[in-house]
Amino acid sequence: MKSILQSVVIAFAMYSKIPMPSIEWEVKNMRYAMSFFPFVGIVIGALACAWYYIVSTFGISPVLSAGVFTVLPVLITGGIHMDGFLDTIDALSSNQSMDKKIEILSDSNAGAFAVIYGIVYMVLTFSFWHEIGGRTILIVALGFVLSRSLSALSVVSFRKAKKTGLASLFSDAAVSRNVRISNIVMIVLSGAAMVAINPVLGIIALCAAFLVFAYFRYIAYKSFGGITGDLCGYFLQLCELAILICVVGGNMICF
Structure with a gap:
């Protein structure tokens, strides 16, 4: 029980800025950290829903x-996934060899493509959050859970590009079978909830998420030889944006 609670602390300490008790990062404490990664998404989704309620109740302007909505996930996570997204954009845009691309992932300097695509990402996110309405907020909020469940599943299931880094660290420490099962359960639960809220938009959201997941595996294996922590961040950001765009866009077209 103690190791499970410590895994919760490590998951939130690593992937959020929510204050957590200080504990030793040992293998036994990290066994189930990836099982609790989606719980960070639950917090973000709950805060997004709370903000939507405040906006609806007090008539806050759509722009504000x-x-x-746009900065909320970044503030809660400290931008760790956005950092991975930007690093991956730089690596993919370099058109270098596989080894050089992996090296670029570790470069702390942001290249021109990272800046450009970072701006594009935030503008798109802002634009589609501006159009959010009705129960679509619930589906998008569940997307924060789904994206993290898929990301955690990849950590214990996909080949790693290198033997060092966050992906390898958490993968090596994890009880793979238990982590895999727990995240599949979270995927099923979040997906079922999406469909229950709105069958059409729920299915659209799931299709978007799984298409991005398939693309993530393809590009990771093809360009890097496997996944890394940065690539998982890249996937997570793309997955959340795809769900937001497809759900809001689907709501405009279908309803």
Whole structure:
């Protein structure tokens, strides 16, 4: 029981800025950390829903509303996944060899493509949050859980590009079978909830998430020889954006 609670602390300490008790990062404490990674998504989704309630209750302007929605995940996570997204963009845009691309992932300097695509990402996110409405917020909020469940599943299931880094660290420490099962359960639960809220938009969201997941595996293996922590961040950001765009866009077209 103690190791499970410590895994919760490590998951939130690593992947959020929510204050956590200080504990030793040992293998036994990290066994189930990836099982609790989706719980960070639950917190973000709950805060997004709470903000939507405040916006609806007090008539806050759509621009301010969208601005808060856009920065909320970054503030909660400390930008760790966005950092991976930007590093991966630089690596993919370099057109270098596989080894050089992996090296670029570790470069702390942001290249021109990272800046450009970072701006594009935030503008798209802001624009589609601006159009959020009705129960679509619930489906998008569940997307924060789904994206993290898929990301955690990849950590214990996909080949690693290198033997060092966060992906390898958490993969090596994890009880793979238990972590895999727990995240599959979270995927099923979040997916079922999406479909229950709105069958059409729920299925659209799931299709978007799984298509991005398939692309993530393809590009990771083809360009890097496997996944890394940065690539998992790249996937997570793309997955959340795809769900947001497809759900809001689907709501505009279908309803």
